[in-house]
Amino acid sequence: MLWKIAWRNVWRHGKRTALTIVTMTFGLGLFIWMDSMLKGMDRVGLENIINLTDSSLKITTRQYEEEGGYSLDYGIDRLQEVESALKEDPRVLAVTTRTRALGQLSNGRYATPVLITVIDPERDRRVYTLGEYVEGSWFPQDVAAPIIVGKALATELGVGPGDWITLAARTRWEAHNARDFQIVGLLNAPEPSLNKGTVFIPFSVGEDFLELDGLRTEISVRMEKRTNLAWAMADSDELAHRIEERFPELRAKSFGEVGRAFLELSKAKSKGASIIILVVLLIGGLGIANTILMSVFSRIKEIGVLRAFGLNPRQIRRLFMIEGAIIGLVGSASGLLFGLLLDLQLIVYGFPLEAMMGNIDMGLPLSGNLYGEWNPDAFVVALSLGFLLAIMASWGPAKRASKMEVTDALRFV
Amino acid sequence: MILQLEGIKRYYQKGAETIHALDGVTLDIEKGQFMAIVGPSGSGKTTLLNIIGCLDSPTEGTIRYNGQVLGSMTENERSEYRKHHISFIFQSYNLIPVLTVLENVELPLVIERRLSRQQIRNRALDLIHAVGLEGTENRYPRELSGGQEQRVAIARALVKEPYIVLADEPTANLDSHTAEEIVDLMARINKERGATFIFSTHDALVQKHARRVVTIRDGKIFSDDRREGAPADGPHNSSPGRFAPQADSTRGV
Numbered sequence: 001m002l003w004k005i006a007w008r009n010v011w012r013h014g015k016r017t018a019l020t021i022v023t024m025t026f027g028l029g030l031f032i033w034m035d036s037m038l039k040g041m042d043r044v045g046l047e048n049i050i051n052l053t054d055s056s057l058k059i060t061t062r063q064y065e066e067e068g069g070y071s072l073d074y075g076i077d078r079l080q081e082v083e084s085a086l087k088e089d090p091r092v093l094a095v096t097t098r099t100r101a102l103g104q105l106s107n108g109r110y111a112t113p114v115l116i117t118v119i120d121p122e123r124d125r126r127v128y129t130l131g132e133y134v135e136g137s138w139f140p141q142d143v144a145a146p147i148i149v150g151k152a153l154a155t156e157l158g159v160g161p162g163d164w165i166t167l168a169a170r171t172r173w174e175a176h177n178a179r180d181f182q183i184v185g186l187l188n189a190p191e192p193s194l195n196k197g198t199v200f201i202p203f204s205v206g207e208d209f210l211e212l213d214g215l216r217t218e219i220s221v222r223m224e225k226r227t228n229l230a231w232a233m234a235d236s237d238e239l240a241h242r243i244e245e246r247f248p249e250l251r252a253k254s255f256g257e258v259g260r261a262f263l264e265l266s267k268a269k270s271k272g273a274s275i276i277i278l279v280v281l282l283i284g285g286l287g288i289a290n291t292i293l294m295s296v297f298s299r300i301k302e303i304g305v306l307r308a309f310g311l312n313p314r315q316i317r318r319l320f321m322i323e324g325a326i327i328g329l330v331g332s333a334s335g336l337l338f339g340l341l342l343d344l345q346l347i348v349y350g351f352p353l354e355a356m357m358g359n360i361d362m363g364l365p366l367s368g369n370l371y372g373e374w375n376p377d378a379f380v381v382a383l384s385l386g387f388l389l390a391i392m393a394s395w396g397p398a399k400r401a402s403k404m405e406v407t408d409a410l411r412f413v
Numbered sequence: 414m415i416l417q418l419e420g421i422k423r424y425y426q427k428g429a430e431t432i433h434a435l436d437g438v439t440l441d442i443e444k445g446q447f448m449a450i451v452g453p454s455g456s457g458k459t460t461l462l463n464i465i466g467c468l469d470s471p472t473e474g475t476i477r478y479n480g481q482v483l484g485s486m487t488e489n490e491r492s493e494y495r496k497h498h499i500s501f502i503f504q505s506y507n508l509i510p511v512l513t514v515l516e517n518v519e520l521p522l523v524i525e526r527r528l529s530r531q532q533i534r535n536r537a538l539d540l541i542h543a544v545g546l547e548g549t550e551n552r553y554p555r556e557l558s559g560g561q562e563q564r565v566a567i568a569r570a571l572v573k574e575p576y577i578v579l580a581d582e583p584t585a586n587l588d589s590h591t592a593e594e595i596v597d598l599m600a601r602i603n604k605e606r607g608a609t610f611i612f613s614t615h616d617a618l619v620q621k622h623a624r625r626v627v628t629i630r631d632g633k634i635f636s637d638d639r640r641e642g643a644p645a646d647g648p649h650n651s652s653p654g655r656f657a658p659q660a661d662s663t664r665g666v
Binding site for chain 1: 469492500503507511512516520521523
């Protein structure tokens with residue numbers, strides 16, 4: 001009977017209840033939507049790590065990793081042996097080598113520091129997906145000194161495909177060298193650091209330009225895709241561990257290691273969003289508390305009657321808590337549904353983040369639309385959060401109702 | 414004797430002033446009585462009903478119910494006492510607006526949790542029939558007239574077969590014709606079922622039907638008239654019937 005009374009009372013003041021439910025729906029829907037967007041950003045970020053910057057597993061020498069600065073002093077010695085070891089693992093799909101160095105790119109008037117990445121165009125394409133983001137060509141055979149330049153960098157220097165540009169760097173043997181390269185493509189990847197400060201040249205030119213003599217500073221590995229992020233991270237961790245065991249002079253940085261650091265950073269970034277959501281939920285909570293309090297005030301005499309017929313204070317409290325719980329459940333369910341619809345839109349059609357943000361650098365991987373990510377955890381959190389919020393918000397008014405003197409309640413007009 | 418009140422006092426503090434709502438009331442009430450408590454406004458009628466109904470506690474004095482002293486009970490014990498032994502009829506009916514007639518009548522039994530669902534339903538329908546409201550079971554209070562609402566309130570008060578029914582000005586909001594019907598109904602139920610009825614009232618009609626009229630003034634009993642010509646009280650001297658009180662371990666107190 002308490003449930004019946006509570007249920008009917010919830011809908012007795014339909015507008016008041018509806019307003020509270022709408023607030024909750026909006027708050028929780030927004031929570032799910034924002035979570036989906038943040039998860040989408042995380043996914044893009046992790047995909048970028050694998051596809052654009054670090055691959056599934058990146059191997060360097062320990063000194064190279066510890067010293068930083070892309071020194072050409074620390075090449076990988078047992079290159080063939082390491083590659084063979086990697087290829088023994090059935091989860092390894094492709095392996096490539098890279099050499100990186102610092103340099104300066106000049107259009108004749110201005111020069112800007114860049115990170116030179118020397119690659120094997122064919123093998124690199126099997127590990128990274130940079131080729132998909134190149135406007136122009138991916139190292140055509142008929143160009144003697146091809147270079148691919150980050151699009152933002154090219155814009156800064158006022159150059160484009162077909163233009164000649166000068167790249168200067170110190171060689172492996174510390175000699176200064178400069179050479180003209182012809183821009184064959186502009187890299188417009190969803191990773192701002194690549195677009196802003198990186199150039200790519202093939203080993204066919206780089207060997208000579210940097211006097212590499214076969215020096216390779218990095219090995220990049222692509223591993224098979226797993227449906228679960230945690231499994232993928234575990235795979236790369238495990239392979240990294242095995243490589244380091246077998247080649248103690250090497251540092252194998254797994255995608256799991258890089259990914260976890262990225263996710264930690266992303267979690268910190270999402271705190272701002274959480275504050276917005278908390279404020280919205282707080283408004284929802286106040287709405288529920290207000291609705292229940294209004295309900296208590298409009299039913300003081302009814303409380304007196306129920307007490308007169310033998311309901312004890314605890315049961316009166318329960319009655320109003322049930323009302324809060326009903327509002328909480330309906331509000332949460334409705335918020336969940338609304339969130340699912342928003343989520344569906346975000347997953348299928350995406351959010352035009354790049355179009356909306358333009359050139360503002362938010363440190364986010366921007367390229368076209370940002371797509372959301374299904375996150376069942378967020379649905380569970382939204383449901384429980386809404387319900388708990390309702391219970392907490394109802395507690396005060398319900399306690400107030402239960403503390404009322406029966407005679408005062410019956411006298412109330 | 415179902416109730417014995419000895420030297421009941423109830424004082425309230427209103428600022429610096431002490432209000433003597435009841436000032437030493439001593440009263441014996443027999444089983445099955447149909448009794449009116451009369452007096453001017455503020456004389457202490459409602460306070461007396463509240464104390465008998467355990468809605469309020471006396472400042473001083475002793476109440477015995479079926480010979481047992483109702484001492485300083487906790488809030489939950491008072492709820493239990495009301496749940497099993499007492500029913501109320503209010504001046505403004507106080508039906509639960511979100512419940513139908515049938516659900517309102519069933520409410521005290523649902524709260525009491527003594528009977529099965531089917532027994533509750535049967536008893537509620539029986540009472541609705543007894544107060545002449547058959548056909549209105551599924552209506553809500555807002556769809557009823559004042560007289561009908563008070564009939565529902567009477568059915569609700571009687572459905573759990575209470576030992577005592579306390580009615581605070583039950584006819585005050587009714588026109589004279591309806592008031593007469595309601596008083597007749599309560600008198601009939603008192604006679605047939607033996608529940609003890611105690612009214613606080615200004616209504617001459619109620620007083621006319623009462624077997625005993627206690628007048629209160631300034632918190633004290635001014636007069637206590639037992640009326641020979643009035644309709645007879647319920648079967649308080651017969652063997653315990655459906656409504657007659659007896660020691661009942663399942664009902665507490």
